[in-house]
Amino acid sequence: MSEYLGEFEQIVLLAIARLGESPYGVPIRREIEKGARRRVSVGALYATLDRLEAKGYLHSWFSEATAQRGGRSKRCFRLLPAGFEALSRSKTMLDRMWQGVSIEGGSRA
Amino acid sequence: MSEYLGEFEQIVLLAIARLGESPYGVPIRREIEKGARRRVSVGALYATLDRLEAKGYLHSWFSEATAQRGGRSKRCFRLLPAGFEALSRSKTMLDRMWQGVSIEGGSRA
């Protein structure tokens, strides 16, 4: 297992952090599409959630079913401290690498 | 080909942007190890450089050999505008997702 988070892994953890209240798959997906302005397939999302939980960055459990049409039990998620720390490490590293790069566009003569 | 950059791809592009003067493999590698504080194997670096060039984010060419022991021709790199734009897109997206997350650590009660 790599010491660092992939791009999409970061986005998923951040979406959960933003939502806060034990969100489940559907809201998480919506939050990513809205916040990152990027299409997300269901499969991609759950695969990543599984991996993040296996790494100990996330915890999940099943809620009770609700009395609504299709209101089956939902798999809720919570960001664990280790997840937040991994997120911070990635951010710190990227921020550090961006220092001194600025607006020069990279096409110097 | 994904629309977004992987974590390591970002780091490689940033290292080249920071170095500026048509750097080649060895200095790029050193810059990453120093700047990102992360170990980089040669193979990992060149594989990523090749992919970034194939995507049109980077341009490379071979320099003349120099009169030094082992001073063979070097493969020099330059960040292309498309590379800088891709980098900016990734940064903008991550910055947007970080908004509202702050220091709460993610382990709310």
Added chain:
DNA sequence: ACATTTGTTCCACAGTATAGGACAAATATG
């Protein structure tokens, strides 16, 4: 000639990203 130094390429494999269909579990309805 052959050793040493510096650099790059190749190869094999692990890990991450992606899409979409299959499947499960609830209520609605005739």
Added chain:
DNA sequence: CATATTTGTCCTATACTGTGGAACAAATGT
């Protein structure tokens, strides 16, 4: 009650990215 509809998760297959290290290439040194 049998079946349709709705909501949500799981599974499977495949492409792309990340990884390390050995092999190879091309200079000068001795």
